[in-house]
Amino acid sequence: MIARLLLACGIVLMGAVVFPPSPQAEVSGSLVIAGNGPELNTLESLARAFEKANPRTYIDLLWDDNSKPLELVKSGQAQIAITGAEDSAFAARQIGWDGIGILVHLSNFTKELTKQQVADIFSGAVKEWSELGGPDTKILLINRPRNQNIRDAFETQLGITGKIPDSAKFIGGDEKVVKTVVGTLPPLSAVAYISMSTGLSVV
Numbered sequence: 001m002i003a004r005l006l007l008a009c010g011i012v013l014m015g016a017v018v019f020p021p022s023p024q025a026e027v028s029g030s031l032v033i034a035g036n037g038p039e040l041n042t043l044e045s046l047a048r049a050f051e052k053a054n055p056r057t058y059i060d061l062l063w064d065d066n067s068k069p070l071e072l073v074k075s076g077q078a079q080i081a082i083t084g085a086e087d088s089a090f091a092a093r094q095i096g097w098d099g100i101g102i103l104v105h106l107s108n109f110t111k112e113l114t115k116q117q118v119a120d121i122f123s124g125a126v127k128e129w130s131e132l133g134g135p136d137t138k139i140l141l142i143n144r145p146r147n148q149n150i151r152d153a154f155e156t157q158l159g160i161t162g163k164i165p166d167s168a169k170f171i172g173g174d175e176k177v178v179k180t181v182v183g184t185l186p187p188l189s190a191v192a193y194i195s196m197s198t199g200l201s202v203v
Contacts, residue, residue: 028056034069035061035082037149038098038174038195043082065172068147084149099196100154103177105187110134119158121191124165135188141168142177142192154193174198 033043040063047059062078069081073090086092102118104110110132113121120126121139130136143164144151155161171177177192184190 026056027054030058030060031080032060032062032078033080033082034067034072034078035063036065036067036069036147036172037082037084038198039082041197042096042098065145066147082149084153100150100157100193101196101199103181103192103194103199103202105181105184105190108134108188115158119160122154122158122168122193123160123163124167129188135186137186137189139191140184140189141165142180142190143168143170144177144193145170145172148172150193150195178202 033047035043040061043061047061051057051059062072069078069083070087070090072078073081081090102113108129110129111134113132117126117132121132122141122143124141126132127139128137129139141164144154155164169180171180171192174194175198177194178198181190181192
């Protein structure tokens with residue numbers, strides 16, 4: 001894990017939804033929240049806590065790596081979308097921050113990288129770890145699907161929007177990303193970007 005790069009990205013609630021009334025009023029009913037990114041664990045904890053505090057409520061999390069949360073709200077399949085960008089058609093509230101970490105195999109001895117060096121890796125300008133003082137092996141890039149918030153935030157923060165090579169391997173879920181980095185041969189080669197909360201949990 002190259003742990004020094006931390007890119008902030010917002011977690012935003014969007015939807016055609018009226019926020020709950022004052023604490024004095026009893027809250028009841030069901031709510032569907034749609035998303036596709038690494039926020040799932042955080043949202044699950046928040047949803048269960050809300051249900052516990054309000055026994056007459058039920059919150060369903062509609063989560064799919066390939067879904068488009070805003071489209072699900074527009075079609076009426078969900079009332080709230082979790083997204084990293086605002087849409088003028090909806091009311092938006094920022095509810096928190098996550099970070100983006102760079103994940104490599106534990107045996108990769110590449111030293112701490114700068115933001116520019118990470119941008120060079122993911123834009124394809126640097127193709128070998130040895131160019132950065134690391135092992136003599138080719139870099140295997142792992143990218144995320146276009147519809148995921150983490151990809152938009154990552155590319156924007158590094159100034160590499162649309163520059164990640166098509167040869168990069170596409171993987172949606174964080175768990176699959178981790179398994180791929182761990183299982184890639186040679187183990188020194190793979191690099192991915194991942195939710196900081198998930199990345200820290202697997203270090």
